[in-house]
Amino acid sequence: MERLGCKKIKDGLLANLKERTQEFINKGNKAPSLAVVLVGDDGASQSYVATKCKMASLLGFVHFDYRFDEDLKEEELLSLIDKLNLDDDVDGILVQLPLPKHIDADKIINRIAKEKDVDGFSPYNLGRLMLGQECFEPCTPKGIMEIFKYYDIPLSGKNVTVIGRSNIVGKPISVMCMQKGVDATVTVCNTKTSDLKAHTLASDIIIVAAGRPGILDSSVVKDGAVVIDVGVNRVADPSSEKGYKVVGDVDYDSFLTTECKVTPVPGGVGLMTVVMLMENTLMAAMRRRG
Numbered sequence: 001m002e003r004l005g006c007k008k009i010k011d012g013l014l015a016n017l018k019e020r021t022q023e024f025i026n027k028g029n030k031a032p033s034l035a036v037v038l039v040g041d042d043g044a045s046q047s048y049v050a051t052k053c054k055m056a057s058l059l060g061f062v063h064f065d066y067r068f069d070e071d072l073k074e075e076e077l078l079s080l081i082d083k084l085n086l087d088d089d090v091d092g093i094l095v096q097l098p099l100p101k102h103i104d105a106d107k108i109i110n111r112i113a114k115e116k117d118v119d120g121f122s123p124y125n126l127g128r129l130m131l132g133q134e135c136f137e138p139c140t141p142k143g144i145m146e147i148f149k150y151y152d153i154p155l156s157g158k159n160v161t162v163i164g165r166s167n168i169v170g171k172p173i174s175v176m177c178m179q180k181g182v183d184a185t186v187t188v189c190n191t192k193t194s195d196l197k198a199h200t201l202a203s204d205i206i207i208v209a210a211g212r213p214g215i216l217d218s219s220v221v222k223d224g225a226v227v228i229d230v231g232v233n234r235v236a237d238p239s240s241e242k243g244y245k246v247v248g249d250v251d252y253d254s255f256l257t258t259e260c261k262v263t264p265v266p267g268g269v270g271l272m273t274v275v276m277l278m279e280n281t282l283m284a285a286m287r288r289r290g
């Protein structure tokens, strides 16, 4: 098996981003800035947000942190978004998902100004993505495309199966793979797919974003295929200090004796997502003020 680790890709992209950020600042611009909004105390979300803030600092970006209790009212969050939209010192707005159930996430995302939607989740940006027009691409799919580029994995004419149809990963990555110029043949599977194995066995590339540990193992993948594991699942692990460990959606060990190429978790797609958010934030700053 070939392990498609992403640390080197991340480090290379970060070095490049740092340089471009410095150039932007040297031209007399204020540093790019990102407003990060977290509602509630979900452990995984807290950890994602901490990573995003840390990377923003590392690049010399300004970040504004907004943390709220679980009981924040939808109206209050909408008012904050309105304020951030109008604030000239804010280039990008990131509202960490999921939001508490009483808050309509679609309504919140829709309220973010399109030129500050660095997550690329708004109908405007996703619509443009669908049409093959320039936009903020959602960070995880954008990161997956960088993995294909770095490891020289061709997509044209290949059979790609995506497991999962979320708005954040499954739908956008399937559109990006089928786009003219990329030219993959894409199948998108979901929980009701009647014969998942038939699709995975016929695939050159499988992108797994189902949120279910172990949903894919090597017995249903043809040898030599590429497997991209987007899963981030916390499972109990009494032997670890935290009491849990993070695993992907793929049974990684089952691939060890194959000729497949597989991204690890941790150390894979997750590293890319955060870098792409920073890339989008620099793009937002340049477009607004460059």
Ligand code: GUN
Pocket: 094, 095, 096, 097, 098, 119, 139, 140, 168, 273
């Ligand atoms: N929750 C899980 N992934 C993401 C992401 O990429 N962006 C935001 N805002 N929330 C998430």
